[in-house]
Amino acid sequence: MKTFEFQRRVEIRHQVDVFVAGGGPSGAAAAVTAARQGRTVFLAEAQGCLGGAGTAGMVPAFMQFSDGTNFLAGGFGQEIYEKLRASGGVCVDQGVGIRAEALKRLYDQLLLDAGVGFTFLTPLIAVETNGDRVTLAILAAKSGIFAVAAKFFVDATGDGDLAAWAGAPFEKGDEAGHMMAGTLCSLWADIDWDAVKASGLGKGAARLEEAFQDKVFTIEDRHLPGMWRVGKRLGGGNIGHTFGVDATDERSLTQALIWGRKSMLEYERYYKEYLRGFETMELAATASLLGIRESRRILGDYVLNLEDFKSRAVFEDEIGRYCYPVDIHAAKPDKASFDKFKEEHAKLRCAKGENYGIPFRILIPRGLSNVLVAGRCASADRYMQSSIRVMPGCYITGQAAGMAAALALESKTDTRGVSIPALQSRLKRIGAFLPNG
Numbered sequence: 001m002k003t004f005e006f007q008r009r010v011e012i013r014h015q016v017d018v019f020v021a022g023g024g025p026s027g028a029a030a031a032v033t034a035a036r037q038g039r040t041v042f043l044a045e046a047q048g049c050l051g052g053a054g055t056a057g058m059v060p061a062f063m064q065f066s067d068g069t070n071f072l073a074g075g076f077g078q079e080i081y082e083k084l085r086a087s088g089g090v091c092v093d094q095g096v097g098i099r100a101e102a103l104k105r106l107y108d109q110l111l112l113d114a115g116v117g118f119t120f121l122t123p124l125i126a127v128e129t130n131g132d133r134v135t136l137a138i139l140a141a142k143s144g145i146f147a148v149a150a151k152f153f154v155d156a157t158g159d160g161d162l163a164a165w166a167g168a169p170f171e172k173g174d175e176a177g178h179m180m181a182g183t184l185c186s187l188w189a190d191i192d193w194d195a196v197k198a199s200g201l202g203k204g205a206a207r208l209e210e211a212f213q214d215k216v217f218t219i220e221d222r223h224l225p226g227m228w229r230v231g232k233r234l235g236g237g238n239i240g241h242t243f244g245v246d247a248t249d250e251r252s253l254t255q256a257l258i259w260g261r262k263s264m265l266e267y268e269r270y271y272k273e274y275l276r277g278f279e280t281m282e283l284a285a286t287a288s289l290l291g292i293r294e295s296r297r298i299l300g301d302y303v304l305n306l307e308d309f310k311s312r313a314v315f316e317d318e319i320g321r322y323c324y325p326v327d328i329h330a331a332k333p334d335k336a337s338f339d340k341f342k343e344e345h346a347k348l349r350c351a352k353g354e355n356y357g358i359p360f361r362i363l364i365p366r367g368l369s370n371v372l373v374a375g376r377c378a379s380a381d382r383y384m385q386s387s388i389r390v391m392p393g394c395y396i397t398g399q400a401a402g403m404a405a406a407l408a409l410e411s412k413t414d415t416r417g418v419s420i421p422a423l424q425s426r427l428k429r430i431g432a433f434l435p436n437g
Helices: 025-036 076-086 100-114 160-165 195-200 206-215 250-274 304-312 335-346 382-388 391-411 420-429
Strands: 011-021 041-044 097-098 118-119 122-128 133-141 142-156 170-172 184-190 225-229 235-238 282-286 294-296 318-321 354-357 371-373
Touching: 011 025, 011 133, 011 391, 025 041, 025 076, 025 100, 025 142, 025 294, 041 142, 076 100, 076 391, 118 391, 122 142, 122 160, 133 170, 142 160, 142 391, 160 294, 195 250, 206 250, 250 282, 304 382, 318 391, 318 420, 354 391, 382 391, 391 420
Parallel strands: 011 041, 011 142, 041 118, 142 371
Antiparallel strands: 122 133, 133 142, 170 294, 184 235, 184 282, 225 235, 318 354
């Protein structure tokens, strides 16, 4: 492999208190929370909008904000939930279906109102470090490469890019390196939702085995989360899987996107011919961002694990509690893998009113003193990552990261010097659910 040395003189365009890499749900929560505490914040987002999976990724619905008794994603998450409902940005006939354009506008306004500086189409490409501290985030944009200097950095990239490039240890996939399959979500028009309901066949897997026998599908993928109502005659498709995708490799992502778009033809045939209410549906769009469930899991001062889920753990340094079930999508499309998923998904879940604690230590990467991670790449084993990775979970970890960065700056300390009682008090003040803090 040929290599060469690449050097450029790069402008330090912004000098701020807090830099946030990534504007998905955790990044937006972190940026707004820190800015509302009076800190200067710059956020860089690689896509053309904020919101990540719920907007650019077209994930059609939020997972639960509540355990059926308590609103767990309190604070920033509750603000999103209430303001989106008030604006007509969710469809509540079936769960909490997302109208992506309304969600994009809401994120924009929240960051603007909080005074967060941000740009779209600005991917993180490198970091500079000094010992255990990150000093600069290097970004690429149409105007060229530039840097942001900050005192604290929040990695909300989903893939843990900033923390990993700064030297933090991480895990990826299972023991063999296999990762959960991704999904290219989609938007479909002209669905008769009344007919779907009346048919009793549902929105997904009812007749998959018949379709397999009829050779409708290239891959016999038995896991079909299905179609969610996101408008009067619109459906958001969480349909199909991209097996073998590695979100840290653009070549793998490219192949997954190509297959995801191609597979929509097979799912269109299935929905039209085997289910009811979808006979005249039309594909309106596929997402620009592939839905990724798993890549790097940054190793922090604590690794949230399956036993914590089972015991409904309580931690002294809790920054929130959550309840989504274990949801490890199979890495392979064979029946044995799907059966294992079904068994875990059925057994590893919380009853009404039950939830588990999320400790602050999972946001602190080992070996780094001014970096916090939030969202999908926080420190957890595969079981717990599959639970906290959904959007309400990201709001919880994101707002805690933003608040902790603000407190560390006030106290002139590093991430490990943050007062836990002070952090919990501030989080409760903005609405976080912390019954043990």
